[in-house]
Amino acid sequence: MDVGVVGLGAIGRQVCRALDEGIPGLRLAGATARDRAKAERFLKDLRSPAPFLSLDALVEASNLVVEASTQKHLEEIAPTALKAGRDLVVLSCGGLLGRQDWVDVAAANHCRILVPSGAIAGLDGVKGARIGAITSVTMESRKPPRGLAGAPWIEQQMIDLDAITQETLIFEGPATEACRAFPANVNVVAALSLAGIGPEKTRIKIFASPERPLNRHRISVEGEFGRLT
Numbered sequence: 001m002d003v004g005v006v007g008l009g010a011i012g013r014q015v016c017r018a019l020d021e022g023i024p025g026l027r028l029a030g031a032t033a034r035d036r037a038k039a040e041r042f043l044k045d046l047r048s049p050a051p052f053l054s055l056d057a058l059v060e061a062s063n064l065v066v067e068a069s070t071q072k073h074l075e076e077i078a079p080t081a082l083k084a085g086r087d088l089v090v091l092s093c094g095g096l097l098g099r100q101d102w103v104d105v106a107a108a109n110h111c112r113i114l115v116p117s118g119a120i121a122g123l124d125g126v127k128g129a130r131i132g133a134i135t136s137v138t139m140e141s142r143k144p145p146r147g148l149a150g151a152p153w154i155e156q157q158m159i160d161l162d163a164i165t166q167e168t169l170i171f172e173g174p175a176t177e178a179c180r181a182f183p184a185n186v187n188v189v190a191a192l193s194l195a196g197i198g199p200e201k202t203r204i205k206i207f208a209s210p211e212r213p214l215n216r217h218r219i220s221v222e223g224e225f226g227r228l229t
Contacts, residue, residue: 002029004062006055006077007069008039011091015066020046029061033069059084071095071183078102078113085109089116094179094190097199120188120217123195125228130196132224137196138203139189140218142167145208147215153181164208171206175199182206188217196221 003019003026005012012031019028028046030053033039043050055077059065065081066089067074074095081088082105090096093115106113117123126137145161148154153171154161171181175193178186186204193202209216221228 001026001063002061003027003064003066004029004053004058005031005066005068006033006058007067007073008033008035008042009068012066012068013042015068016043016046016050020048020050026064030058032058055080059086062086064089067091071179079105082106082109082111082113085111087112087114089114091116091118092183092187093118093194094175094183094187096194097176097179097190115191115194118188118191119215120192120219122219122228123191126192126195126219126221129221129223129225129228134197134221134223136203136220136222137192137201138205138220139192140205140207141186141189142207142209142212142216143185144212144214145210148182148185148206148208151182151185156181159208161208164210167207167209167211169205170208171204173204175202175204178204178206192219 005015008031016028016031019026028050030051031043032053032055036052040052043052059081064087067077068091071092071094074092078088082102090113145164149161159170175189176199179190189204193199196202
């Protein structure tokens with residue numbers, strides 16, 4: 001199967017390297033990114049150099065397209081790949097919320113939209129819990145303040161991240177609002193909502209935590225089955 005990668009940030013590069021090193025049945029068909037010169041240098045340094053292609057050419061050359069870009073770019077990537085009948089792996093899965101039209105396009109063209117679990121484990125447990133009734137799904141996400149820089153919510157609320165010296169709750173609400181407020185930061189809650197009870201009912205609290213150098217996510221699910229944390 002030929003795989004095309006859209007976006008060559010940290011995740012996209014790692015996907016390319018893994019394919020280049022060898023995954024049975026898969027081959028890197030090529031990649032595309034905003035910075036062509038930088039992307040071409042990276043692709044030429046692989047053990048088996050891969051071509052830089054336009055989005056249309058990449059989709060044409062691939063059986064599976066991996067989106068590792070941004071929610072905004074996904075608005076172009078998804079229809080292009082799905083209309084061509086290509087399976088699409090979406091990392092910027094916050095961009096999927098409310099896009100039933102893409103689901104319909106995928107069904108009409110006999111292809112799939114695939115959402116990886118990403119930075120969280122246990123989504124299989126959440127999906128299993130749906131056999132019964134789930135009453136609540138809540139995520140607490142703790143991130144170093146600078147990791148939230150540039151998010152629309154931070155700018156709209158004029159939050160001074162440099163002034164935060166102790167753990168501070170900066171957002172609480174449903175996944176739908178969180179993905180608009182932090183489009184580059186909380187795709188994990190979108191994945192959680194898709195596995196569970198949907199983005200309107202899935203709640204998230206986002207904390208800026210200066211004492212934490214790495215992201216930390218805690219999920220609580222309650223329902224007929226009991227409680228999963």
